[in-house]
Amino acid sequence: MDNLPAELLLEILGRIKRTTDRNSVSLTCKRxxxxxxxxxxxxxxxxxxxxxxxxxxxxxxxxxxxEKVEIIYSGWMSKLGNQLDDNGLLILSRCCPxxxxxxxxxxxxxxxxxxxxLASCSKLTSLKLNFAPRITGCGxxxxxxxxxxxxxxxxxxxxxxxxxxxxxxxxxxxMLEDLCIKNCRVIGEGDLIKLGPxxxxxxxxxxxxxxxxxxxKLYDRLAVDRWQKQSIPCENMLELCLVNCVISPGRGLACxxxxxxxxxxxxxxxxxxxxxxxxxxxxxKSSNLxxxxxxxPSDFSLPLLQNNPLRLTDESLKAVAQNCSLLDTVRLxxxxxxxxxxxxxxxxxxxxxxxxxxxxxxxxxxxYSFDDIGMQALRSAQHLQILELVRCQEITDDGxxxxxxxxxxxxxxxxxxxxxxxxxxxxxVGSYKLDLLVVEDCPQISERGVxxxxxxxxxKQDLSWMx
Numbered sequence: 001m002d003n004l005p006a007e008l009l010l011e012i013l014g015r016i017k018r019t020t021d022r023n024s025v026s027l028t029c030k031r032x033x034x035x036x037x038x039x040x041x042x043x044x045x046x047x048x049x050x051x052x053x054x055x056x057x058x059x060x061x062x063x064x065x066x067e068k069v070e071i072i073y074s075g076w077m078s079k080l081g082n083q084l085d086d087n088g089l090l091i092l093s094r095c096c097p098x099x100x101x102x103x104x105x106x107x108x109x110x111x112x113x114x115x116x117x118l119a120s121c122s123k124l125t126s127l128k129l130n131f132a133p134r135i136t137g138c139g140x141x142x143x144x145x146x147x148x149x150x151x152x153x154x155x156x157x158x159x160x161x162x163x164x165x166x167x168x169x170x171x172x173x174x175m176l177e178d179l180c181i182k183n184c185r186v187i188g189e190g191d192l193i194k195l196g197p198x199x200x201x202x203x204x205x206x207x208x209x210x211x212x213x214x215x216x217k218l219y220d221r222l223a224v225d226r227w228q229k230q231s232i233p234c235e236n237m238l239e240l241c242l243v244n245c246v247i248s249p250g251r252g253l254a255c256x257x258x259x260x261x262x263x264x265x266x267x268x269x270x271x272x273x274x275x276x277x278x279x280x281x282x283x284x285k286s287s288n289l290x291x292x293x294x295x296x297p298s299d300f301s302l303p304l305l306q307n308n309p310l311r312l313t314d315e316s317l318k319a320v321a322q323n324c325s326l327l328d329t330v331r332l333x334x335x336x337x338x339x340x341x342x343x344x345x346x347x348x349x350x351x352x353x354x355x356x357x358x359x360x361x362x363x364x365x366x367x368y369s370f371d372d373i374g375m376q377a378l379r380s381a382q383h384l385q386i387l388e389l390v391r392c393q394e395i396t397d398d399g400x401x402x403x404x405x406x407x408x409x410x411x412x413x414x415x416x417x418x419x420x421x422x423x424x425x426x427x428x429v430g431s432y433k434l435d436l437l438v439v440e441d442c443p444q445i446s447e448r449g450v451x452x453x454x455x456x457x458x459x460k461q462d463l464s465w466m467x
Contacts, residue, residue, distance in 0.1 A: 006035065013039055041098075042068040050081035056088050060095035068101040076106060083107060086114035093117045101152075105130040112139030119146025126152035128180075137163030144169055154180035154206075155187075162186040164194055171196035177236075182208040182243075189245055189252045199256075200233045207253075208243035211270070232256055239265040247273040254278060261285045267293040270335060279316035283323040291329035292320060295365075296344070314349030320357075327357040328383070333365035333390075345369060351377050354384070363388035372399030379405045388413040400424030404433055412454070413438040414445070416465060422449025429453045441465060 013036055016022050026036035040063040049055045049071070060066065069092065073083055084107050092099065099121050104110065111134045118124065124147040129135060135158050144150055144166050153176060155161060161184050170176050176198050181187055192207065237260040247254050254273075257266075258281035266282065266289065268274055283289070296312060320327065330353055332345060347369045353359060360383050364370050371394035378384060385408050389395060396419040403412060404427040412434055414420060421444040428434060429452045437454035439445050443466065447459045 009035055010039065037062050038065055041065055042070075044070040044072070046072040046074070047076050047080045049084065052082055052084050052088050053091060056084070056091050057095065060091060064095075065098055066096045067098050069096065069099060070103040071105070071107060072103070073106040073108070083109045085109040086111055086117065089114035090117045093120050096121075097123070099124055101126040103128040103130070104132060107132055108134065110134065112136055112142065115139035116142045116146075119143050121147060123149060125149050126178075128152070128154035128156075129158055130154070130156040131158070133157075133159050136160045137166055141166040141169060144173070148173070149175065151175055152178040154178075154182075155184055156180065156182040158184050159186075164191050167191060167194040168196070171198045174198050174201050177201055178204040180204075180206040182206065183210040185210050192253070199237075201236060202234065203236055204239040205237065205256075206239075206241040207245060208241075209245055211244050232259055234260045235262060237263055239263075241265075241267040241269075242271050243267075243269040245271045247271050247275075247278065249273075249275070257282050258285060262288055264288050265291040267291075269293070269295040274312060276313055276315040276319075279312065280319040283316075283319040287323060288326060289320070289324040290326050291331075292324075292327065293329075293331035293333075295331075295333040295335065311344040313344045314346055314352070317345060317349035317353055321352045322356065324357060327353070328360040330357075330359055330361070331363040331365075332367055333363075334367065347371065347374050350374065354378065354381050358383040360384065361386040361388075363390070364392055365390040367392055368394055370394065372396055372402075375399035375402045378402070379407075382407055384409055386411040386413075388415075389417055390415040391417065393418050395419055397421055397424035401427050404428050404431060409433070410435045411438075412436070413440075414442055415440045417442050418444070420445060422446055425449055425453050 009032070013022070013025065013032070016025060022036060022040075026033045043059060043063060043066055045056075045059070071084055076083060084104075086109075089110060092102070100123050102118070102121075102124060105128075108131070110132060115135060116139065118127075119142050127143065127147070127150065140155070140161060141163070144153070153170070164187070171194050174197050176195075179195075179202060189207070189209070195202070232255045234256055237256075240256070240260060240263060242253060245253055247257070257278050260282070263282070263286040266286075294312065332350070345367065350364075350367070350370060351374065354362070354377065359381060362384060370389075370392050375395060376399065378387070379402055384406055387403070387406070387409060395417060400420045401424055403409060410433075415438075420442060425437075425445070428437070432452075432455055434454035436456045436458070437450060438458045439450050440458075440460045441462050443463055447461070450457050450459050
């Protein structure tokens with residue numbers, strides 16, 4: 001090995017992907033150890049980092065080409081030693097000149113001062129903060145001002161971020177491509193208007209409102225006027241995920257949904273106020289749509305929306321089927337407590353999607369309109385490979401037995417389905433048509449009944465949900 005050129009050894013080490021294997025190889029000789037140190041561009045550490053500053057300094061000095069660092073303190077307790085603090089971020093900023101991607105999860109000791117140190121990381125393009133309760137808007141602003149190349153920003157449960165100057169700065173800078181804001185209680189839908197020209201650059205937007213604070217911050221009159229007057233160019237948006245948001249006619253996020261002409265993936269989860277016309281407009285503009293996920297809320301009590309048609313109907317599904325010829329993933333769900341009469345998507349609407357689009361993955365949760373007739377129709381679904389049925393109580397053994405006749409089906413997941421027994425799976429037993437069968441919390445299906453029904457079988461039985 002000593003006679004092999006360094007280029008060849010680097011090629012060999014580069015082909016070893018698992019961290020544990022790389023660690024083992026680097027211990028075989030000093031030459032491998034030195035070469036591996038230079039090859040490491042990513043590092044993930046957490047509770048075992050003790051003492052924090054000394055250990056972090058040693059790691060950064062050893063792996064001097066680090067570009068991606070993840071520091072995760074999930075499950076941390078005080079007996080495990082101190083967490084990473086602002087001094088640790090100072091070490092990162094000084095010892096990792098090539099740092100591009102930084103993730104900090106459950107780092108509860110870091111403050112705005114620590115983020116100001118990171119502002120000197122000129123190459124930083126991605127920052128993800130998950131539960132950093134001491135960080136405020138001032139800290140975020142100092143970082144985005146210093147890190148001119150920042151294109152990815154994720155803020156999850158950053159409860160103290162209140163001032164929005166950082167949003168306005170990002171809006172003027174026009175570099176941001178991926179923005180994720182989840183459960184940051186003070187940030188509301190109306191604040192997103194501050195992104196301004198950056199809407200043109202955004203490719204991914206994830207915005208989730210804390211369900212317990214959904215109605216705490218509604219649009220004020222000024223925000224409404226700004227949304228209505230300002231053009232929101234979203235031609236580069238590829239993925240849009242909205243959870244627990246208020247979608248009001250002609251304002252806010254309703255202005256965004258209908259202007260994403262290159263959208264490939266949309267997820268609307270418990271968004272109050274989404275109407276058929278919103279989905280129809282989306283479908284007509286977004287011919288590249290490949291994935292749609294809709295979880296419909298049952299709480300329609302918000303006074304702001306009382307006079308609007310709130311239920312999504314088959315008109316939405318019809319528009320998607322007619323305009324989105326590339327659609328291959330569909331997920332439809334109704335929230336807990338939804339009565340069957342409220343299920344606005346009928347079997348005809350769902351089948352229209354299956355017949356007109358190359359659906360590869362179909363997931364239905366609490367969709368009472370889908371029954372044995374629906375299962376019969378799936379026999380003609382030439383592209384369907386993955387089928388997930390959750391709390392679809394109208395499906396019986398007669399319908400489930402038809403699953404073996406779906407041409408390309410290779411994965412079947414059943415959860416909390418009351419009408420299916422072991423008899424429903426009998427045609428699959430021994431056929432090994434399926435690569436994977438997952439059965440969870442279905443009271444009438446036994447572990448014995450799933451044996452041999454697929455190449456790989458996962459079975460779990462917890463019936464506490466029924467009581």
